[in-house]
Amino acid sequence: MRALIIFFCLLISGLSLTAQTEKTEDSLKIRSIYDMSLLNGKSYEWLDHLSNEIGGRLSGSFNAQKAVEYTKAELEKLGLNKVWLQPVMVPKWTRGEREFAYVQTGPGETRNVNITALGGSIATPDGGTKAKVIEVQGIEQLAEYGRENIEGKIVFYNRPMRADLIQTFESYGGCVDQRYSGAEEAAKYGAAGVIVRSMNLRLDDFPHTGSMSYGDTPVEDRIPAAAISTNDAEYLSSILKIQEDLELYFKLNCEQHEDVQSYNVIGEITGSQYPEEIMVVGGHLDSWDLGDGAHDDGAGVVQSMEVLRLMKELNYKPKRTIRVVLFMNEENGLRGGNKYAEVAESKNENHIFALESDAGGFTPRGFQFTAEDTQFARILSWKHLFKPYLIHYFELGGSGADIGPLKGNGTVLAGLRPDSQRYFDYHHASNDTFEHVNKRELELGAATMTSLIYLIDKYGLKNISTSKVERPD
Known part of the structure; x- marks a missing residue:
């Protein structure tokens, strides 16, 4: 009996030590993600080009097509496993x-x-x-x-x-x-x-x-x-x-024209253990035509691209497939988001998680989620890892328009939530321009998104009892 008691004590001690080791490893990994984004980030440079070399990217416009070509070329430079364009018909409206x-x-x-x-x-x-x-x-x-x-x-x-x-x-x-x-x-x-x-x-x-x-x-x-x-x-x-x-x-x-063909831009790192489990991170590539769409949603686009770049730079090999999707036509039709979900369903793809950034490039505060209670409990168990970066907002209640069509079949949806107090000063207006995006805030957002993707990739999101010790599946 005494030997059995000693065995269980050692087992519990071992589990506790394993959990503590994992927390330390996670903390160090997340620190390296923030360091890389802040010291060697690419998101601000990409946004500079989207905003100042291309400009407003209204669906069906010449600039929208230039943005498709530019982001596809930049994703190809990252050495991803796959980069492709997904055709989608979009409305074309011109202001005159x-x-x-x-x-x-x-x-x-x-x-x-x-x-x-x-x-x-x-x-x-x-x-x-x-x-x-x-x-x-x-x-x-x-x-x-x-x-x-x-x-x-x-x-x-x-x-x-x-x-x-x-x-x-x-x-x-x-x-x-x-x-x-x-x-x-x-x-x-x-x-x-x-x-x-x-x-x-x-x-x-x-x-x-x-x-x-x-x-x-x-x-x-x-x-x-x-x-x-x-x-x-x-x-x-x-x-x-x-x-x-x-x-x-x-x-x-203004004038409404016939629909024209455009594209979602997609790139992925294929998972090493569970390639059939897909995680999406994205923003919408189109914008209104008054400014250059820096906050809405150039910031979300480059932050999403940066997630995959950071993982490559840090030599992180994900277990699950991580896919960046730059959606076309969120602003006046949501055609890109609907097309992506339609194709995913036709291929019977298994999307376990989707994260969108579409609330500006301001200081990140946290995330909102659409998830079951047990899934959300697992996510909440990682909240302390974000505390050193002043990320505290983890709430149920929303995600993003483009990833909304993926809802169902247990897919967890999330939206990055930056500080929103200044967002509507620029939203859909001619002053939504590059100079109103702060480099540091943009890079903090990219690192925050990457950190969440890292944790979900490592631990998964299968329903679990909240009393169990968190460990890799």
Whole structure:
């Protein structure tokens, strides 16, 4: 009996020592990942080229194709096991000549305002659209005014992002329906056009574009839609309070074309032990055309590429297949994400994990996950390894748009969550440019993503009892 007790004590001691050794090894490995990213990173150089040599990369554009060719060539330089292009048909919308708008408060009395066409909008008539304005605080308020008060007018949606919400993406979600569905709903009441307050927490002169939809609205009933800067939204709202009969003129020159072929850019390191278990890391290669898409989502693209480069530089040989996917057409269609999931299903591929970076290149705070409780418990057991890097946010509740179609069959989805307080200052606007991305913050994000991929590759994500000792499977 005594011998048996001694045996179990030694066994427990051995397991504890093994676990402690693994934690030390993991801590050292993660330290080496951060060191490599911060001292010998490539992400900032890649972003410089995407932003300053290529620029805005709207789906179906010449710049989008240049970005495909550039990132494919850079991935090939890394010596990955495979690099390929995945064809996908994408929408093609062009902005045309710069938009123009003014508010007319009296005969010969006008003030120019800053606007930009929403992605997918039709053009105004050749001479532009000029009409009286009715201000509403949201789509639901249209019914209160009715057709008799809306018909022939320009609907001005002016519900702002809530400044009291700490989670800025929650604030964005609370008003983005005005942008996406505002024209579709206003057209039902006979509106002549739509002007939407920019999705921005800051007061400035930059109008923010973004996708919109006409739904099932017949082509002949569609109306032009544009975003107005937050400063000009404040002005328009204030002047409407004292002069309800003022008129607004705006001119859009955009055009929707036939779909064109583009590509997702994919590269992988094939797993050494479990090659059939696939882990995806990615961002979207397309951007809006106003700036150069540095934060949205050039940062996510280069961080994802850097994950595989860091593993190669550190001579880490993953057990599982790690695949970088640079998705095309997240901004105005999600065609790339849907195509990738469709092909994966047709090939019966086993995706165990997918991580997306699509929230800007700011200081990383942690991750959000879509996972089962036991899977999330395993992930939480690694949280202490990120504490030295001030990474503390590990929460259930979301991931990324492009990887969303992979949900199901036990696949864990995750989204990198940088500090978001400044993100909507630049989101979809002409000031989303390279100089607004901090090199160190970008590199910290790449290292954070690589560290999580490393841990999941090493330990896997099979459902386990939370009381068991964490060790490699």
